[in-house]
Amino acid sequence: MSTTNTYESISNENRKFPPTASFAESAHIGSMESYYKQYHKSIQDPQNFWAGVARDLHWFKPWDSVLDDSSKPFYRWFDGSRTNLSYNCLDRHVTEGRGDKTAILWEGEPGDKRVLTYADLLDEVSRFANVLKRLGVHKGDRVAIYLPMIPELAVALLACARIGAVHSVIFAGFSSDSIRDRVLDSQTSLVITADGGYRRGKILELKKIVDAGVQDCACVHHVLVVERGGDEAIDCPMQNERDVYYNDLSADVDAICQAEEMEAEDLLFLLYTSGTTGKPKGIMHTTAGYQVFSYITAKYTFDLQSDDVYWCTADVGWITGHTYIVYGILQNCITQVMYEGAPNYPDEGRFWEIIENYKVSIFYTAPTAIRAFMKWGDDWVTKNDLSSLRLLGTVGEPINPEAWMWYHSVIGAERCPIVDTWWQTETGGHMLTPLPGATPTKPGCATLPFFGIDADVLNDNCESVNAGILAIKKPWPGMMRGIYGDAQRYESAYWCKWGGRYYFPGDGARVDEDGYIWILGRVDDVVNVSGHRIGTAELESVFVEHSAVAESAVVGVPHEIKGQGLIAFVTVIEGHDCSEDLRNQLVAMVDKSIGKFARPERILFSSDLPKTRSGKIMRRLLRDIAEGRELGNTSTLADPSIVENLQLQFQQGK
Numbered sequence: 001m002s003t004t005n006t007y008e009s010i011s012n013e014n015r016k017f018p019p020t021a022s023f024a025e026s027a028h029i030g031s032m033e034s035y036y037k038q039y040h041k042s043i044q045d046p047q048n049f050w051a052g053v054a055r056d057l058h059w060f061k062p063w064d065s066v067l068d069d070s071s072k073p074f075y076r077w078f079d080g081s082r083t084n085l086s087y088n089c090l091d092r093h094v095t096e097g098r099g100d101k102t103a104i105l106w107e108g109e110p111g112d113k114r115v116l117t118y119a120d121l122l123d124e125v126s127r128f129a130n131v132l133k134r135l136g137v138h139k140g141d142r143v144a145i146y147l148p149m150i151p152e153l154a155v156a157l158l159a160c161a162r163i164g165a166v167h168s169v170i171f172a173g174f175s176s177d178s179i180r181d182r183v184l185d186s187q188t189s190l191v192i193t194a195d196g197g198y199r200r201g202k203i204l205e206l207k208k209i210v211d212a213g214v215q216d217c218a219c220v221h222h223v224l225v226v227e228r229g230g231d232e233a234i235d236c237p238m239q240n241e242r243d244v245y246y247n248d249l250s251a252d253v254d255a256i257c258q259a260e261e262m263e264a265e266d267l268l269f270l271l272y273t274s275g276t277t278g279k280p281k282g283i284m285h286t287t288a289g290y291q292v293f294s295y296i297t298a299k300y301t302f303d304l305q306s307d308d309v310y311w312c313t314a315d316v317g318w319i320t321g322h323t324y325i326v327y328g329i330l331q332n333c334i335t336q337v338m339y340e341g342a343p344n345y346p347d348e349g350r351f352w353e354i355i356e357n358y359k360v361s362i363f364y365t366a367p368t369a370i371r372a373f374m375k376w377g378d379d380w381v382t383k384n385d386l387s388s389l390r391l392l393g394t395v396g397e398p399i400n401p402e403a404w405m406w407y408h409s410v411i412g413a414e415r416c417p418i419v420d421t422w423w424q425t426e427t428g429g430h431m432l433t434p435l436p437g438a439t440p441t442k443p444g445c446a447t448l449p450f451f452g453i454d455a456d457v458l459n460d461n462c463e464s465v466n467a468g469i470l471a472i473k474k475p476w477p478g479m480m481r482g483i484y485g486d487a488q489r490y491e492s493a494y495w496c497k498w499g500g501r502y503y504f505p506g507d508g509a510r511v512d513e514d515g516y517i518w519i520l521g522r523v524d525d526v527v528n529v530s531g532h533r534i535g536t537a538e539l540e541s542v543f544v545e546h547s548a549v550a551e552s553a554v555v556g557v558p559h560e561i562k563g564q565g566l567i568a569f570v571t572v573i574e575g576h577d578c579s580e581d582l583r584n585q586l587v588a589m590v591d592k593s594i595g596k597f598a599r600p601e602r603i604l605f606s607s608d609l610p611k612t613r614s615g616k617i618m619r620r621l622l623r624d625i626a627e628g629r630e631l632g633n634t635s636t637l638a639d640p641s642i643v644e645n646l647q648l649q650f651q652q653g654k
């Protein structure tokens with residue numbers, strides 16, 4: 001959604017939906033009075049607040065200090081403590097008598113099913129951890145994970161956490177080039193993958209993609225392969241010495257593996273995400289702070305109760321899956337559904353069947369999915385009994401009020417609160433969100449800050465304003481600790497905006513008369529396509545690798561289903577044809593370098609791009625063209641005819 005469009009639709013929005021009395025009655029936070037009371041405490045005395053939360057969890061050794069801010073912005077949380085996140089997700093429940101509780105109700109796309117209790121999961125994770133050890137993985141080593149949404153994905157993360165290896169999950173829609181870049185940047189010694197996975201009835205041959213990605217990566221000693229295919233033969237070439245099947249090793253390792261005592265600031269995981277340059281950033285999250293933040297945000301935002309059946313439709317390959325499928329949810333000992341495949345396989349009713357069959361009570365999905373459901377029609381939904389639902393959530397991009405209202409009435413039967421959760425890979429967990437038993441919600445609004453989160457909307461001069469840029473004014477435990485191998489980029493990307501005082505997330509926002517914060521979209525060159533973050537510079541650097549391309553500029557435009565789509569403007573070196581063939585080659589390059597999900601909606605060719613006389617590309621004008629708007633001021637252009645030609649080409653649909 002472009003800033004302007006979101007702004008227009010949500011600035012007229014003044015409907016308000018308080019939680020029902022029955023929801024509020026049994027909620028952890030059941031009134032605004034209770035929210036504000038705890039919120040103020042958390043802001044006035046954060047150390048006490050966070051220590052109180054941390055005491056719910058298991059620590060091998062307690063902390064000496066809750067927050068050490070002596071080397072801003074490199075904050076340290078719970079220093080001096082020793083803990084293990086896998087222990088808090090598994091052993092804590094098993095030793096306290098909750099081992100028989102169902103942890104994961106898994107369903108594969110073809111319809112195969114698996115059920116794992118917390119005790120089963122502990123067993124699987126311990127075996128997996130022992131297999132990793134047998135393959136020479138030590139504490140601190142980086143392990144890449146490229147798996148479909150099968151239980152072993154969650155198991156692999158927890159196994160790494162258990163032995164102190166740093167996981168770097170790569171979403172299984174990324175290409176082999178993306179795998180290579182991430183593996184090399186983090187010097188990964190082992191890659192975990194599967195022979196394949198299912199998506200919309202087809203098999204994705206994941207091992208082959210990994211092979212192409214790591215073929216020249218000397219740092220990779222082993223590729224560990226989980227067999228997803230079962231009886232179905234999936235072509236999976238194995239390389240002697242380097243490649244091993246998980247099943248061949250898991251049978252003879254011990255089912256017990258003591259959880260490593262980790263230091264608070266030991267690296268837990270890396271997760272690569274897009275920024276404003278061509279190179280994705282390895283976002284660093286460490287152990288104790290992320291543990292505490294993921295636990296408490298999951299508990300309060302989803303108002304988790306022991307009999308809930310929770311379902312988050314995200315992939316574990318993104319931060320949402322890390323925090324709200326794996327760590328936050330398991331720490332709360334909740335039963336959850338995990339589904340491998342597409343929402344429209346074998347038909348558009350799949351999700352609603354899953355909700356009915358498993359009696360899902362909490363459903364967390366992305367606005368882009370909600371818009372697709374709306375388009376597919378209500379009949380797919382109403383065929384099923386969704387009365388088990390009690391809470392709905394959204395994440396990843398702004399939700400337009402129309403989609404919010406549809407979610408509220410058709411899926412939630414006007415009964416379920418909606419938590420619109422604003423946060424980022426970098427923040428580790430929810431930052432702005434309604435608390436469902438307390439906060440009256442407004443369609444399209446992420447409402448108010450979570451406990452301990454000091455949020456404000458500022459202008460460039462660091463003054464509070466009604467519409468401007470979102471700022472986070474206090475550190476919080478789940479915050480990123482840096483960019484892997486690039487401390488300087490961490491400071492310049494996130495801490496330079498207001499003289500280093502506050503965290504700069506890169507989102508525009510406005511505040512309304514109730515103090516609610518409305519997110520308006522990114523203020524940088526990051527575009528959110530179907531909730532997937534893509535840096536326009538990443539695509540531009542792909543295009544210029546083609547020998548016929550001189551230059552390119554990519555902009556985000558509003559898209560009915562995806563929220564935003566990408567339009568690429570490409571200048572071609574003289575003597576080369578601007579043919580359909582070239583266009584196809586460029587699309588193939590995007591598939592190869594990033595992944596199919598980053599394909600632009602359209603590629604426009606031109607002899608030049610609109611530039612100022614000093615040679616700066618005027619993206620504002622490209623956005624005007626791509627959004628079909630009247631062109632803004634063109635008086636500073638070196639050659640106004642370029643932009644006119646591009647506009648004509650765009651209108652003619654070329």
Ligand code: WTA
Binds near residue numbers: 397422528
């Ligand atoms: C956007 C996803 C509006 C925002 C968890 C942010 C949202 C970026 C919302 C982070 C929301 C996420 N409303 N915008 N509820 N949630 N965003 O790192 O622009 O994949 O900066 O994390 O998504 O994307 P990321």
